[in-house]
Amino acid sequence: MRITRDKLNKLAHVVADTLAETDECDFLEDRNTIRQEARKALEKLLMDEMKIDTAAKLKISTQRKIIIEGSQEWDILYRKYYNDEVKKLGI
Amino acid sequence: MALWERIALIGFTLISKKDDLRRLIVISGLSSEMAWDQISRLRADAVAPLECAIFPIGSMIFSREYVGYLARQTVKSLVEAKMIQTEKLKVVEERVTQGLIEELSLEDRINEEVRVILDAYQDDMRRSGASYMEMFKKVKNELARKYKAVL
Numbered sequence: 001m002r003i004t005r006d007k008l009n010k011l012a013h014v015v016a017d018t019l020a021e022t023d024e025c026d027f028l029e030d031r032n033t034i035r036q037e038a039r040k041a042l043e044k045l046l047m048d049e050m051k052i053d054t055a056a057k058l059k060i061s062t063q064r065k066i067i068i069e070g071s072q073e074w075d076i077l078y079r080k081y082y083n084d085e086v087k088k089l090g091i
Numbered sequence: 092m093a094l095w096e097r098i099a100l101i102g103f104t105l106i107s108k109k110d111d112l113r114r115l116i117v118i119s120g121l122s123s124e125m126a127w128d129q130i131s132r133l134r135a136d137a138v139a140p141l142e143c144a145i146f147p148i149g150s151m152i153f154s155r156e157y158v159g160y161l162a163r164q165t166v167k168s169l170v171e172a173k174m175i176q177t178e179k180l181k182v183v184e185e186r187v188t189q190g191l192i193e194e195l196s197l198e199d200r201i202n203e204e205v206r207v208i209l210d211a212y213q214d215d216m217r218r219s220g221a222s223y224m225e226m227f228k229k230v231k232n233e234l235a236r237k238y239k240a241v242l
Binding site: 002003004006007009010011014015017018019021022024025026027028029033034037038040041042045046049082083086089091 | 153154159160161173175178182186189193194195
């Protein structure tokens with residue numbers, strides 16, 4: 001994952017807290033169980049996201065000319081290829 | 092300080108429409124207002140009309156579209172696991188998306204605040220030879236502690 005474990009836990013808290021504050025959402029389990037389930041779901045999704053990141057980096061590395069990671073050109077291409085991969089998810 | 096050096100302190104990408112990727116100018120730093128101020132000065136100095144656009148560099152680690160996808164999928168898995176129920180799925184998804192965006196953009200907001208602080212002291216830092224990157228890290232850690240932020 002591209003975020004820390006602490007950040008992942010924080011995001012799970014955000015999901016549980018947001019749902020608790022949303023009138024249109026009813027809890028069928030306690031908040032802690034929901035937080036843990038949200039954490040599991042987020043972890044899986046963010047592990048998959050790494051594949052998008054890797055695919056974008058691979059595309060840059062297979063360009064004819066060498067593009068140094070961190071350069072302006074690398075950043076621009078990364079964003080482009082990353083978005084291409086995201087679109088493949090149907091987002 | 093030369094105008095281009097001053098520009099280098101600001102946090103945006105400046106791209107001439109006629110330029111190709113090799114001629115992009117990527118700069119790191121402050122607010123859009125300050126970037127436009129610098130661009131206006133550049134335009135005033137330019138011999139030929141200068142067409143350009145700015146794009147914030149300090150964007151979230153994930154795109155907003157991807158965060159929306161994260162929220163939808165997370166809500167979906169909670170509904171399927173029968174942990175929550177709702178008749179207004181879109182509303183719930185939107186709230187979770189906003190919550191995640193807020194949390195994931197927290198680091199950007201802290202970075203922005205650090206840049207504003209350091210910009211106010213840039214002359215002192217230059218005189219004392221302080222490293223911008225080191226100062227950036229120190230001030231960022233202080234602000235993260237202050238806001239109890241998880242980065």
